[in-house]
Amino acid sequence: MSQPASGSNAASAIVAGLSVVVDEHLRWLTQWHKAALFPRDNGQTGPDAAPEPSGFATWVTRVKKGSVAHQPAFDRLVQLHDQLHRMGRLTLMRAADGDLPDYGTYNAVLERFEEFIQQCRRIERALSVAGSGIDPLTGLRNRTGLADEVARELARFARTGQPFCVALCDLDKFKSVNDTYGHEAGDRVLVAASGCLTRGIRAIDEAFRMGGEEILILLKETTLAESLLVLDRLRADLAATPVQLADGQVLRVTASFGAAEAVSGLGVDALVDRADQALYAAKHGGRNRVEAWAPLPLP
Template sequence: MVGVIPVIATVRILGTNALQNERARADSALRAELQAASQELGQLGDDAANRADDLARSPTVQHAFIAHDRATIKRIAADSPGVLFYLGRTRVAGTRPPVALSRSISLTVNGHRVGTVVATIALNHKLAARLRQAASHAQDDRLLIVHERTVVGTGQHVQLRGHTVEIGKQSYRGLLTRVPNAVGISLFALRPNETINASVQPYRRRIFYAALGSFALLVLVALMFARPILNTLGDFRRVASQAATDALTGLANRRSFDDELALEWRRAERVGDSLALLLIDLDNFKSINDELGHQAGDAVLKRVAAILDSGARQVDLAARYGGEEFALLTPETDIVGARKLAERLRSALEAATIKLPNGTEVSVTASFGVAVKGELEHAEQLVTAADEALYEAKRNGKNRVVMADPRPDAAAATTA
């Protein structure tokens, strides 16, 4: 399942990028449509201005305005659709469209305005269709004239949010431009979002099937190579474990102990914690091997290791130090705690009954040499002090705990 996540993420990213690219292409096309429509509308405005100017320059129109000849003005207006005629401020002829652009020319006599000729361009759905035809466009594209958020010709309300334009229940990708010299009037070029999404769908399907094929290939490769890889990792873990563990007892081996001692010594030096070491040697172990055999000796070593390991804390390290000798490294333990721990383990070993492979049972004892970091300067000194205390325990009768003096170069040891 983990392999599915990057595949799904890739499909989504590529799909999103494709949609963004398609929107950018739509924006470019809509921008071109607006530019062409604006140019066409500008040309219509120029034509209207020329028509108004031509009428204003006509001697007949000028004479009618000066004479206030309303009948003549109305006759001229009948032959000039879309043109309004004003005497002073009063419109005497022509009908103004509901929404329109206008170009006007004033007639003056001796600096006084006597009349105005206004040529209009009706802004309606017919004009919108004409402007749409002025530029190349996609089949579903729309070009609308909007007056104060209302579509001219239909009366539909326009909602604008960024590049999203909503008209009724339809959502569009849209751009707009203001119409010059026309308050509240804009041109909208629109493309349905549905059309944009539909144009991306074939690409999205190709991405999906490509990703699906990639995932299938990934699964196939995983099935082919997973077992060898897992086997290799398992072998690596076993080798690493064997390198750090004593094969017979399952405790840490001498190499692992030496590494841990170096680490704990540095930590104790850095934070100022105490550190204790217990060296344990089985008493008269050679006689067990000689009289009962090496299998019996191995059984004793395993049982002793289990007792030591169960009596230690999780932060302690129990190790087989060599032969019948064991070590227990106890961080954050002072001389009092180390003595109590050693005595508890000594008593546990003395009380234990060990069952041998041949069905017989034996008991063993052990001697303990205990040293604490104290004023010692090197980890080797800690080992030496514990070893000397262990030797003292052996010399003084075995099955006992001897504490090393924590002072450097001290030869004294105390028996617990």
């Protein structure tokens, strides 16, 4: 996840609040251990023996007022928080009735706690580097500076006539990966795909994560015909790259590409829009293919 550098102050405030949330939940876990495993020795019983930390609700309210509220990472964190405390309260209620948790129940709460803290750390790292222009998951450049980079190439093209192309890459049926295997698997696919693309382009070229599973590739000193050859090689490399999941399963993924070449008088947005139109054609042409932008035929 990423956000523009102009939101750096807001990001700093969110990270500071997140540190409080993590500290509160570490203290909560200690209280929960005592109440769940030694309810009588602890002198308290029931879910109130380990009250839910109050700082999280305040933090979420602050996040929802900011520019990053739409990020799915925050929704996932709220879900994990709700699951954690629902499971924790249920365990304490049973312990209060003399039913101490078995290993499976106890471990389930700890696993959910670990997931919650890991998600907090992911958000913390992402916001900490948001202003750096680097996507923390894939290591690609993010949207920060993208327009400036393309504008520089357009200016160079206007001066020298040196061609260049913009291409958009979109992983095919990526939503089904998240839905079927979970978001961790989706992250692994994104990391593997980004690594494949990075290895396949030259040092002078650039790759940007646009958001989600879409990646923009800036191919410098390249004609449209040359870019199509490069992109088809990248497409084949990606299709041949196995992605190993945490449970040992191996996925094969493909991607569609749309390319457009710079022409005189065309601005940044219009050039990227042409690449997007070509990507649309690749998706609707069967996926796992490369398409070049072409003007619509006259009626």
